[in-house]
Amino acid sequence: MSTVETADADSGGSLHQRILSDISEKILSGAWAPGHRIPFEHELTTEYNCSRMTVNKALSQLAKAGLIERRRRSGSFVRRPQSQAAVLELHDIRIEVEALGLLYRYERLEQLKRRSNAEDRALLGLSAAGSVLWIEGLHFAGERPFALEQRLINLSAVPEAGNEEFLEIAAGPWLIGRVPWSEAEHRIRAMAADEAIADALDIDPGAPCLVVERRTWSAEHPVTHVRFIYPAESHTLVARFTPSQG
Amino acid sequence: MSTVETADADSGGSLHQRILSDISEKILSGAWAPGHRIPFEHELTTEYNCSRMTVNKALSQLAKAGLIERRRRSGSFVRRPQSQAAVLELHDIRIEVEALGLLYRYERLEQLKRRSNAEDRALLGLSAAGSVLWIEGLHFAGERPFALEQRLINLSAVPEAGNEEFLEIAAGPWLIGRVPWSEAEHRIRAMAADEAIADALDIDPGAPCLVVERRTWSAEHPVTHVRFIYPAESHTLVARFTPSQG
DNA sequence: ATGACGATTATGTATATACATATTGAAACG
DNA sequence: CGTTTCAATATGTATATACATAATCGTCAT
Incomplete structure (x- = not known):
């Protein structure tokens, strides 16, 4: 009953x-339905003719990936x-636009340094007051x-952001590289364009828009809250789901 | 220079x-900026007073998570x-609705078995013709x-789906459990409700909607294509981004 | 029957060891 | 001076071994 040996699909080389x-x-x-018991480590050990540590490494990774569940004394x-x-x-967004083969351009509309009000603190998740920078800008694809x-x-x-004029580069790319690593939360929803948004995006008031909001933290500190508003036609988000395999 | 020993924040117990x-x-x-060289395995070995295999296990996981990069002879x-x-x-959706504290109900509107047309095949990603099942249904939150x-x-x-009447349970929950494991691709966008959609959802024509489309494969075979259309007010998708830690 | 208890078993973690492999840096050479 | 060669080094993978831990099973006493 010795399997493999000749290898089915060598994916990485290591055993x-x-x-x-x-x-x-x-x-x-x-082939193995949910609930099916995977061969014990010692069985795989003889099947692949290797040590238990090697089998264990593979099974541990499968468990971490969520494909299998391991129970002591019972098996996997x-x-x-x-x-x-x-x-x-x-x-x-620059990448997104250029992938469409269009010329990218950013234009700042408004920038304002101010002491945070209640709404700002709610958006950023801040408890204490402090100064914040408010920026509104437009991303263009061609015209x-x-x-x-x-x-x-x-x-x-x-604090360095306070000395910047985000005239032709957006704050996003600027922040990356300055802020070490970050945690983020995204909210995605649909919305009707109000007058101001419709005017800025050159669409009809009431037209559907896709809204992506992102809150970012770095080392527990709120860094930024950003809202991207896309006309419905201009953008589709894509998400992929694959069970495992890093 | 011996660090730890007393453990800062024991997160899991194992070394x-x-x-x-x-x-x-x-x-x-x-504290360690991008590009910073992490102590060599043998250094960590003495710092934590453990074997190289133990250190290696930790660093390998960090590498797989994408937090560090390892280069032979140079370090991590x-x-x-x-x-x-x-x-x-x-x-x-049932979970989603019940989380809002509302009563969930599903109602089938239409169901039709037919031979796949060109549009069906495009949606599912099929090359050859075959029979498909078309279902339209409504998810309710309260009234x-x-x-x-x-x-x-x-x-x-x-094929078993052909014998089912999805009258009061949606096909989604039914498919899970029947189909082993799956790969999926999602597309998310905003859209204005047309007459039919507005009628079904009891909203105004032209009102903004959030559309989530999902294509699902199992073992390379296309299984289903589903489109969820939410009135803009009823739904916000949430996505989180954290660098590592399984 | 039922409950307590100990033996058994599979996994979880760690060790010391070994050899492979890629890459760097320096020495040897033309 | 440039190139080749070689040894040193850090990581990559695998082994045999050891003990810890949790869950299960059978046994035995109540």
């Missing part, structure tokens, strides 16, 4: 990688799909407005 | 877990943030329509 992909193939194809089992989580790629950006920057977290 | 969280804390806080380095990828949680669902099921992949 534990092959064990991993062999098993995930069985699960993803449905195929989990049933549950968390419908998808990976949403959020590109820089057409592509997206309206409304941004609030917490100057306590990024 | 390699602590090493991992110690280092990721340094990176995420910005903090990567700069790049791929703005966020995890989008897509819950079952109000919450979302309109338009679904196409590839009966070659899920």
Whole structure:
């Protein structure tokens, strides 16, 4: 009953990688249904003629990826799909526009330094008052407005931003590189354009827009809140979901 | 210069877990900037007084998570943030509605078995003709329509679906559990409600809607294409982005 | 029957060791 | 001076081994 040996689909070269992909193939194809018990480590050990540590490495990764569930004394089992989580790629708008083969341009509409009011603090998630920077700008694709950006920057977290004039480059790309690593929360919804938005985006008032709001933290400190408003025709978000395999 | 020993923030108990969280804390806080060289494995070995395998396990995981980059002979380095990828949680609509404290109800509007036409094949990504199931249904939150669902099921992949009447349970929950594991692609956009949609959702024609389209494959076979149409007020998608930590 | 208890078992973590591999830096050479 | 060669080095992978831990099963006493 010795399997493999000749390798089905060598995916990475190392043994534990092959064990991993062999098993995930069985699960993803449905050959091993949810609830099915995966061979014990010592069985795989003889099947692949390797040590338990090698098998363990593969199974641990499968468990972390959420494909299997491991229970002491009982064995490892195929989990049933549950968390419908998808990976949403959020590109820089410049990239997005240039991918369409159009000329990108950014234009600042308004910029204002002020002491944070209650609404600012709510948006940023701040408890104490402090100064913030408010920026409104337009992203163009060719001649057409592509997206309206409304941004609030917490100057306590990024004081250098107070000295910048975001005239022709948006604050987003500027912030990346300055802020080390970040956590972010996105909210996506549809909205009807009000007068001001319709005017800026050159669309009809009441026309549907896609709104993407992002709140960003770095090391627990709120950094920025930004709202992108896209005319419905100009943008589609794409998210992919694949069970495992980093 | 011996650090830790007493443990800063025990996050999981095991040593390699602590090493991992110690280092990721340094990176995420910005203490170790992008490009910074992380101590060599043998240095961490003496710092934590453990074997190289233990250190290696932690660093390998950090590398897989994308926080660091490892180069032979040179060492490991903090990567700069790049791929703005966020995890989008897509819950079952029933869950979504019940989380709002409202009564959930599903009502089928239309169901039709037919031979796939060109549009069906484009939506599902099928090359050959075959029979498909078309279903339209409404999800209610209390008395109000919450979302309109338009679904196409590839009966070659899920023949049993042809015998079902999706009268009071939506096809989504039914498909999960029947289809082993899946890959999915989502498209999210805004749209103005046309007459038919406005009528079904009891909103004004032209009102903004959020549209989520999902294509699903299982073991390379197209399974279903579904379009959820939400009135703008009824739904906000939330996506979170955190650099690492499984 | 039922409950307590200990043996068994599979996984979880860690160790010391070994060799492979890629890359760097320096020495040797033309 | 430029090139080749080689040794040093850090990571990558695998092994055999050890003990910890949790869950299950059978046994035994109540």
